[in-house]
Structure formats: C-alpha cells, structure tokens
Amino acid sequence: MFSRRIVGWCVDLTMEESLIIRAFDQATALRRPKSGLIVHSDQGGQYFGKVFQKRLDKWACRQSMAEKDNPY
Template identity: 50%
Template sequence: MTYIPTKEGTLYLSVFLDIYSRKIVGWAMGRHMRDQLVTDAFKQAYQRECPKEGLIVHTDQGSQYTGSRFQELLRQKKCQSSMSRKGNPYDNALMESFYKTLKRELINDAHFTTIEQAQLEIFKYIETYYNPKRLHSALGYQSPLEFERRNH
C-alpha cells in the first residue's frame, strides 16, 4: 500500500500487479489503511483476470496482508500467499517500483486539493496511461497491454 497526500487528508492506494506483464490488474483507494482496501483490490484483480488455481500472490508483511481476512480470501480462491522474510523485500520489489514510478510521474508534482481529484487522476494514470501506453524496458519497450496481446 502507499499513501497520497491531499489538502483534504491522506488517500491510500492498494494495487496488485501481474509480474509477467507488469499490468496493474486490481487496485482500490480509500481514506483508511485497512485490510478492506487490500481485499477490494484483490477481488477486482481476481474478477478481471480469472486466474487458475494456485496463483501465487506476492505481498509484503503488512498486517493488511497477513491478517485473517485477506489470508482467508486467498484460501477461498485457492491462491498461495508469498512473503519474503523481514528485511528481504524481494517478493514485493516490483510493487514498490510501481509505487515509486507513480509518485515520480504523477503524485510528487500534483499537489492534489481534494481526495476526489487524487482518485480521478490515479484512475486515469493506471487505466489510460500505465497499462495501455507506458513503455517498460523489461517488456522490450512495450506497454503492459501490448506485451500481453503479443505474448498470449
């Protein structure tokens, strides 16, 4: 999870990223850093992607991910939870890289006045820029959606 400052207060963002294509497959935003944000983002990702049984879900060790609600959701969906040991953030490195990119390309210079404004701009960033247009060197300088189309 990451946070986005606004003049109205803090907005929290939870995102799930497909490691293969770097596509943001699920995301949720809210005013609180509760596990509901994580479960909402995961449910969106699961509904959009319809993964096979055994999906490995990499996260950090935050309480929202280690808590019973999220872990039970993973069990219900027959997904496998994966977390690195404390001090070894390898399982979640791509997610942290996305948050760093989001902040560099959108958040840092935005100075959002309202939470609603931040939500709209983040929605546009993910759905109309990051997934369909943003080029990734790890994908041969293709966008996540272009990479998926060419490699599925």
C-alpha cells in the same frame, strides 16, 4: 506467465485489510486466476487478516511474503 498490467488497485486514507481485499477482488474478477496463483506481499498485518486469508483460500492461492523491511 505474468503481465505488467495492473489488474487490481485501490487507494484510501488508511492501509487496512479492506483496502487490499478490494484490490484483490478487482484483480480476481478481471483475470479469473487458476489455482496455484502466487500472491506476493510484504509482511504487513493486513495480509494476515482472516478475511483476506479466506479470499486466498477461495482462489487456491499460495501466499509469498518478503522478509521484514524487504520489498523483494
């Protein structure tokens, strides 16, 4: 099941790992997802960061990434 509701977002001057971690933490605090959640993103380097990967592991999320230069 899914929702079109935005559940986690953050803005900053730069696109660093800490930015997506803040948005992810906001979303997980609000929705408390079950294990197996699929987190889809592009192949930006911040999504490969160690801290973000630990967050995915903590929530037992599966990571999905689009092909390079393809947002779908």
